[in-house]
Amino acid sequence: MTADIRLHGLSHRFGPFQALQGIDLAIPAGTYVTLLGPSGCGKTTLLSVLGGFIQPSEGRVMIDGRDMTAVTPAKRPTTTVFQDYALFPHMSVRDNVAFGLRMAGVRRRARADRAEQRLALVGLKAAADKRPHELSGGQRQRVALARALAVEPDVLLLDEPLGALDLKLRRAMQDELKAIQRRLGTTFVHVTHDQEEAMAIADRIVVMNRGRIEDHGSPDRLYRRPASLFAADFMGExxxxxxxxxxxxxxxxxxxxxxxxxxxxxxxxxxxxxxxxxxxxxxxxxxxxxxxxxxxxxxxxxxxxxxxxxxxxxxxxxxxxxxxxxxxxxxxxxxxxxxxxxxxxxxxxxx
Amino acid sequence: MRALPWLALALAFAFIYLPVGTLVLFSFQDGRVPVPPFTGPTLDWYAAVLADDDLMEALLNSLVVAVGSSALACALGFLAAYGLARHALPASGLMRGLLIAPMTVSYLIVGLGLLIVLNRLGVGVSLWTAGLGHAVINLPLCFAIVFASMGAQQHNAERAARDLGADEVRVIVLVTVPMLAPALLAAFFLSMTLSWDEFIIAFLLTRFDVTLPVEIWSLLRSGLSPKTNAVGSLVFLVSVAVVLAAELIVFGRRRR
Amino acid sequence: MSLGTETRAGWGFVAPALLWTTAFFVAPFLVMAAMSLATLEGRSLVWGLHLDNYARLFSQGYLLRAVAVSLEITVTVTLVSVLLAYPLAWIIAFHVPKRWQRLALLLTILPFWTSYVVRSYAWLLVLAREGVVNDTLLALGLIAEPLTLANTRFATVTGFVHFFVMLLTLTIYANLVQLSPNYARAARDLGASGLQTFRHVILPLTLPGIVTGAFLTFVLCIGDYITPQILGGNNELTVPQVIMVQLGRRADFPLASALSLMLMGIVTLAYLACARWLRLDRL
Structure with a gap:
């Protein structure tokens, strides 16, 4: 249900564009980490590398001590909450949440039960029979979370999961995400460009810029004693x-x-x-x-x-x-x- | 395995271009039949086409019918789209349905219905009636294209113009039409190519002066001939030129 | 702002198009419906409420046969076109690099603009006894005698499929590229294989586009006269061909009208069968 992540010398280029450069990072099991940086800094690319959607040009991804660099997304102990949620519009909320279990060959009854447990975890048990388009933005976000958690991943990857929500809902969801992470103990890696969001939820923040890690550590250390001028500016006025x-x-x-x-x-x-x-x-x-x-x-x-x-x-x-x-x-x-x-x-x- | 999609793509293009390629190649045939072996090339058949008064007249007829019917369909379609998008009218769903309806019916049936009515009324068929038929089938298309592109952005610009003192006519002429120009042009060009190419309505609703597809049809009755290839190739060339021009004008502008 | 004047102004804009459609589409259609209930006595038309023409559709073998031929050809064409166009659209959407996709699409539909009549004629050239296909096969030694390809149902179907593959590739492509790539990513991420991703996610999501394109194919194919007339020869006639025979040779407007209405009936049934997935507004 949880695992540590170690990244060794990751680099990636899209054509002439150097998206990631010399990334070395160790994330202990059970931590809530945010990747923080401006758009184009490589944080989403790094998340895609973790999820297995992008093969890095160089370097290795170790999850739970095993080399995952060339393992497909399906076989990784990671799941992703996508920025646009990517809920399957033709399936009910329950079927969405149960999809991963269905692919794993879990029987109908058992997977419906598990899906409903997960929906209960995010407070949406009553919406199981609805279609995604009948839900509000915040509810869709929860369904996406429940779907990714239903297969009990060791590492949950969240790509700007709260970006589409309004400010008030965003603050409430931040608390909820943190509470769920504490309860499950799963390693969460959360991409955001919002410094306040990063400080509100993360145990550790990784500040990125131009494909490199500028600084990483606890929120208060990053705020008080940033390692670089960029990190200092990005963490607050x-x-x-x-x-x-x-x-x-x-x-x-x-x-x-x-x-x-x-x-x-x-x-x-x-x-x-x-x-x-x-x-x-x-x-x-x-x-x-x-x-x-x-x-x-x-x-x-x-x-x-x-x-x-x-x-x-x-x-x-x-x-x-x-x-x-x-x-x-x-x-x-x-x-x-x-x-x-x-x-x-x-x-x-x-x- | 990596080459498989490219192989499939190549085969698909071979299939798609097989008839066009054959058509164009044998339009240069130096002989009486447009089948292998290829001899030539010669431009004799093109010269024959250009010297054929019936064909040239039919081409001109087609052009006139296409431009006229498309302009009419665009004008009617635009006004209806504007009325339905900007004014709250009762039964607007029903009216939209009625305007779209001809699109769901075979051209043959549209043509037959008009033919019956014209016969009953004792009106003789002519290029006018063919143009009328083409405007009937192109109106739904023009309406749908223009209606779909009447977004909130235009609406706000129209409001702003009205707010600054423009009356409805000026709003339409100075704001709505220029903002919808790409959609109107697209609708016009699409209507033109459809009308230009339409056979069955033109066949049913013309008699002495005919459009190009009908003239080509009668050419076909005398069997395979490189002359037909030459006409077909010319039509293809002209259509492609129009399409590319439309692509450049309409989409080039949008991309900027 | 009073709603009354607003409404009146709105009517002014819509009225011309409504009048046009009513006068030249709805009215002729009603006249044709009335005509289908009339009968011919000798050369003269007798109006009435007779169902004779419809009875003839079922009693006269060649009419029933034409309906069967039309349906068989249309269903075959629709299925084959979808099965060819889907992979083609898929390759263009997912294998061709983004910057070349527009060009690939343009190339796919360019032959659309050969004149409709000429396109069928071109297939006749290709499939003729001395045509390119037979010539090539003979030269390769794959056949000893030229095959009879033209003036067969095969030729009709080929001509139709050629046309509709272009059309369907366009609609299916539009459907595929508007899907967020994250749907497939999410499915793979949750453990689905490539085939499972396609079956459970991509196919259901593109079904409305496929059905809409297939319906359009059905409607255009079943009502077409030119392609079967040029390519199919006179061995078997489709409904539109029979309609034209009735109009031309016998001036039997009542029977032609009844056949037309029946064609519309078939299209309506097809519409109802796939109404669940149809997105005509998205065309």
Whole structure:
């Protein structure tokens, strides 16, 4: 019911286009992993390679310690929830869910029972006799999930499964997917371009860009200490402050030296990254000095403000300020940041 | 195993092109019968076709009937499609069904019905009656094509035009027709090729002046002749040219 | 906006086409229906409500025979055309690279635009006693004597199949490419073999397209006069050929009308038989 996945040196090209390049990744059994990245980053290609729909140009796919690189989708311990669900329109919901069991030669009675169990798991037992076109988008999504789970795969692959749902339903389904994964213990690999969705469900996030893995790890590690500038930007809103390396390896900024170490491989020009919520009025180890608020908007949990620091008048920073007192435009605030929330990357990584 | 689909494709194309290829090849036959062995090539038969006044007249007749009946069918079909798509009318389903109905009936039956009525009314058959028959069978097609392409996008553009002060006539002329131009052109070209090629209605509803297929039919009665091959090849060439032109005009524009 | 004026304006747009269809399609059809109930006495027409013409369809052997011939030819043509067109459409949709598919389709249907009469004539050339096929087979030593191919039912069926394979390839292809490739992927993913995927998923999903194309083939084939007349010879006559004989030689309009109505009856039955899968609006 669950298995680990190991990918060794996967590469794939479509004609001249390098879709995947040098992918090495280990996914422990029973984890919920999301592949996160912009469109065209290779995440869906990687999922197709896992499902066996694409033969990689190079590299190996190991599932449960067995080499699956050349095994057909039918013989793999994986099933896929497709982006368009691919529910068979000419079959009832029950027959859709039972399809995999029917192909495996399970008897009619037994497979109907199993299908209904699976439908109960996703809360759709009552819809068993309906046709897919009679269901709402969210319900179709659940049927697709039940169908893929009915054959008890070791690994479930989900290709942007919530992309077609509206925001509210998407949030509800995220919780439900996570709960189902916890109950079954099956390894879930979930492709999305929505960073919030990835953080909401994943044990581990794999950030991809241009066919490569930029970073992977737990959501909070990726958010706080991203391994690359791309990952830092993709995981959430980020302030970029131009900086430079000092002779002693420290970092100079328009706000003075910052007590963090410059990255090893970098040249002189650096980018210092600061999340909006790491900037605050009051006391902190890094002083940004006085800054003028150009505008501010109330967001409930915080107040999102654009500020122009006196020390760097060309720069506009975004700061999440306490929501209690939204500052009026032209207010001047004394701002600070915590060095623990600061990351530094080579400037040449900027796109 | 990999070659199997390509082999099948080659065989299918061989089957599809066997009659056309034979037709065209033996139109260059230097002899009296268009069967192997091939002798030639010669252009004598093409010269004979071009010198045949009956054939040339029939060709012109066909063209006139095709253009006239297609234009009429397109105009009627467009108006009906506009009325049904943009106005809430009672029994619109029934009307759509009625307009489509001639498509489900054999041409032979459409022609026979018209022939009976014309006979009863004492109206003699002519190119006019053949054109009338062709407009009857092409109207459903034009209506269906135009109706199917009247989407929400056009509707919103029409609303915008009306909102900006255009009256209905101007909306149709300045917005609807230009936006539907590809569909209208497609309907017109398709009608033209069907009418141009139609035999049975033209056969039943003409007498002295006939269309090209009817003229070719009477040519056939005198047996196999490379002259018939030459006419057939010419018709094929013209039709393919029209189709390719339509493809380029209609689809080339859509692709851009 | 008052619905009244809106409706009136709408009628104005629809009326010309409705009047046209009513005057030149519905009315002639009703007259033909009335004609089928009339009789000929000598050369003169007697209107009435007689069922004589319909009785003749069943009492006169050659009429019944024509119905049987028409049905046999039409069913054969429909089946053979579907069985040839499906693989052809499949190959174009799934084996030919995407950028060449449009060209492949265009090539498939290009001979469509040989004149209808000429196309049958061309098959006559191919199948004639001295024609290309016999010539080739003789040269290859596969036969000793030329085969009689022209003026047979085989020739009629071949001519029809040629025409309808082109048509059906187009409709089936359209059906195949609009299927999301994820249907087949999902089936394979859930353990179905290639054959199972085809049988349980692809075939049922393309059935409406197949049935629609087959119905169209049926309707066009059973009502066609030219192809059997040119290729089939006079050994056996189809219903349209008999209708034309009645019109031409004997001016028996009542019998021709009755035969026409019966053709329509057969088409209606065929329609009802496959109405479940028909998607005429998708054509």
């Amino acid at each position: 980020m302030n970029h402050i131009p900086a430079s390396r000092r002779v002693d390896g420290g970092v100079d900024t328009p706000f003075g030296p910052v007590p963090v170490a410059a990255p090893e491989r970098a040249g002189t020009d650096l980018v210092l990254c600061l999340r909006p919520e790491a900037i605050h009025p009051g006391v902190g180890a890094v002083r940004l000095g006085p800054a003028r608020v150009t505008d501010a908007a109330f967001f409930g949990t915080h107040c999102r403000a654009h500020v122009v620091p006196d020390a760097a008048p060309d720069l506009t920073l975004i700061a999440h300020l306490p929501p209690k007192t939204p500052p009026a435009p032209d207010t001047v605030l004394e701002l600070f940041a915590d060095p623990a929330e600061v990351c530094v990357f080579p400037a040449e990584d900027k796109p």
